Amino acid sequence: MERFDLVVIGAGAAGLTAAKTAADMGARVALADRGPLGGLCINRGCLPKKALVTAGRVHRLVRESAGFLTAPGAAQLDWDAVIRRQNEVVDLLRPSAADLEKRGIRVMIGVARFTDPHIVEVDGTPLAAERFVIAAGSEARIPEVPGRELLITSDHLLFLPVFPPSLTFLGAGPVALELAGAFADFGSRVTVLARDAEILPGVDPDVARYLRKSMETRGITFRLHTTVTRLTASGDEVRVEFDSAGMANTMTSTRVCAAVGRRFHPRSIGAARIGLEIGRLGLRTTPYLATSVPHIYAAGDAAGNRQLTTVAAYEGRIAAVNALRGDTERADETVIPQVLHTTPEVGVVGMPYGNAPAHGVHPAVARHDARGSSNSVATGEDSGYFKLVFDQDTERLVGAQMVSPAAAELIQLCALAIRSRVPASLVARQLSVHPSHVERLIRAFGPEPHSSARPLEGVGIVEPRP
Numbered sequence: 470m471e472r473f474d475l476v477v478i479g480a481g482a483a484g485l486t487a488a489k490t491a492a493d494m495g496a497r498v499a500l501a502d503r504g505p506l507g508g509l510c511i512n513r514g515c516l517p518k519k520a521l522v523t524a525g526r527v528h529r530l531v532r533e534s535a536g537f538l539t540a541p542g543a544a545q546l547d548w549d550a551v552i553r554r555q556n557e558v559v560d561l562l563r564p565s566a567a568d569l570e571k572r573g574i575r576v577m578i579g580v581a582r583f584t585d586p587h588i589v590e591v592d593g594t595p596l597a598a599e600r601f602v603i604a605a606g607s608e609a610r611i612p613e614v615p616g617r618e619l620l621i622t623s624d625h626l627l628f629l630p631v632f633p634p635s636l637t638f639l640g641a642g643p644v645a646l647e648l649a650g651a652f653a654d655f656g657s658r659v660t661v662l663a664r665d666a667e668i669l670p671g672v673d674p675d676v677a678r679y680l681r682k683s684m685e686t687r688g689i690t691f692r693l694h695t696t697v698t699r700l701t702a703s704g705d706e707v708r709v710e711f712d713s714a715g716m717a718n719t720m721t722s723t724r725v726c727a728a729v730g731r732r733f734h735p736r737s738i739g740a741a742r743i744g745l746e747i748g749r750l751g752l753r754t755t756p757y758l759a760t761s762v763p764h765i766y767a768a769g770d771a772a773g774n775r776q777l778t779t780v781a782a783y784e785g786r787i788a789a790v791n792a793l794r795g796d797t798e799r800a801d802e803t804v805i806p807q808v809l810h811t812t813p814e815v816g817v818v819g820m821p822y823g824n825a826p827a828h829g830v831h832p833a834v835a836r837h838d839a840r841g842s843s844n845s846v847a848t849g850e851d852s853g854y855f856k857l858v859f860d861q862d863t864e865r866l867v868g869a870q871m872v873s874p875a876a877a878e879l880i881q882l883c884a885l886a887i888r889s890r891v892p893a894s895l896v897a898r899q900l901s902v903h904p905s906h907v908e909r910l911i912r913a914f915g916p917e918p919h920s921s922a923r924p925l926e927g928v929g930i931v932e933p934r935p
């Protein structure tokens with residue numbers, strides 16, 4: 470039987486980073502994946518999604534080009550070309566086993582399962598190791614509702630062979646909203662059925678409401694407070710029965726996509742056989758990413774923390790280092806910039822206002838309406854709302870939530886401001902590029918001095934303490 474210092478299960482962002490880190494540390498490392506290499510982000514997640522969102526935006530821009538005094542072109546949708554590009558993007562980005570082998574990583578393609586706490590079998594081939602990192606990702610949850618076999622997930626929607634004239638999403642989280650936006654841009658009639666009173670659970674309600682209103686103006690219908698009760702086939706369509714605010718309703722659409730979250734599947738790796746404990750979304754882990762079996766670590770979606778590629782790669786490195794060197798590094802997940810690739814985009818980082826006092830922070834909130842800037846007028850992208858949370862005692866930013874056409878880039882500046890603990894007034898004094906979206910964000914950090922209870926006289930308000 471082959472023996473390794475470290476065996477990593479899963480070649481997504483977490484597993485690839487763990488294996489490369491271990492190889493760079495001089496360890497003998499094997500990486501097992503049932504294929505394809507690259508995991509969710511590259512094959513069925515962030516990247517094909519970003520490609521689809523971009524294609525949708527281009528399609529809408531051409532359709533609406535009359536606003537720029539350009540005669541609208543033939544904005545005819547060539548769906549086969551869209552899907553062809555989806556596949557090309559994935560093929561270009563997928564890592565190759567040969568490159569990994571060149572770095573000294575032994576790549577095994579096959580389903581990996583623990584047969585013993587120190588042995589993993591990959592399609593029947595046993596591999597023994599001192600340490601393991603489980604980076605086996607997550608799978609989409611399918612709601613327990615009659616007719617659930619009629620549902621598809623984002624895995625299918627990103628590569629759908631036939632364009633759906635109408636589409637319904639169950640769920641109003643990031644994946645549902647990003648894909649809802651993309652398909653609406655292509656001309657689908659899109660409905661989002663949300664269980665809660667507002668979309669985007671966990672995101673600031675002002676920001677969520679702002680995004681919903683923006684998406685409504687782009688033709689997307691939201692039904693809030695709904696519970697789906699049954700799905701049935703109706704010719705070429707799917708009929709959805711749901712309760713909305715106590716009333717029974719039905720609607721039909723070409724496709725219905727379940728986007729109600731993802732979780733790690735312990736059975737895929739034989740977790741029960743070796744006594745691995747399971748938490749809410751993934752394996753139960755310590756702050757050092759050790760599982761309940763001390764020589765086995767977990768990273769990424771399998772570790773059940775924030776389901777983001779950024780986090781997966783970060784945890785992959787820490788899990789490999791701790792597995793090989795002992796628990797030396799804790800995972801610090803307090804400042805994770807996150808973005809929704811909707812139109813406009815949503816950016817979130819750091820502490821929401823409501824959590825501040827629990828962390829000993831005396832919060833003040835600045836709300837900044839970014840519409841009407843000279844940049845917005847020139848580009849026609851007139852949307853934007855920043856909600857910044859400051860610590861009144863230190864004059865530092867501790868959290869930011871925003872809607873902006875450029876939130877994916879702007880939120881990184883807020884992450885830097887939080888991490889570097891720079892006074893808000895110093896950020897406000899920076900010269901900013903003109904014309905740009907960042908100008909208004911820099912302004913939202915002022916005026917000086919920024920230590921008072923009213924950080925933004927006129928445009929900002931201070932919320933009562935939570």
Ligand SMILES: Cc1cc2nc3c(=O)[nH]c(=O)nc-3n(C[C@H](O)[C@H](O)[C@H](O)COP(=O)(O)OP(=O)(O)OC[C@H]3O[C@@H](n4cnc5c(N)ncnc54)[C@H](O)[C@@H]3O)c2cc1C
Pocket residue numbers: 478479480481482483484501502503504505506507508509510511513514515516518579580581582604605606607623644737738768769770771775776777778779780781
């Ligand atoms: C539609 C969509 C869009 C997203 N967009 C973004 C985004 O824009 N930004 C962002 O940060 N995050 C995004 N995410 C989340 C992000 O993709 C995941 O959090 C991230 O990819 C998780 O990485 P991972 O390495 O933990 O798991 P994965 O990438 O899922 O890798 C797990 C690997 O394990 C393998 N595996 C599983 N079980 C076994 C087994 N028993 N044997 C062998 N191999 C096995 C799988 O084949 C897979 O390759 C998105 C997710 C979705 C669904």
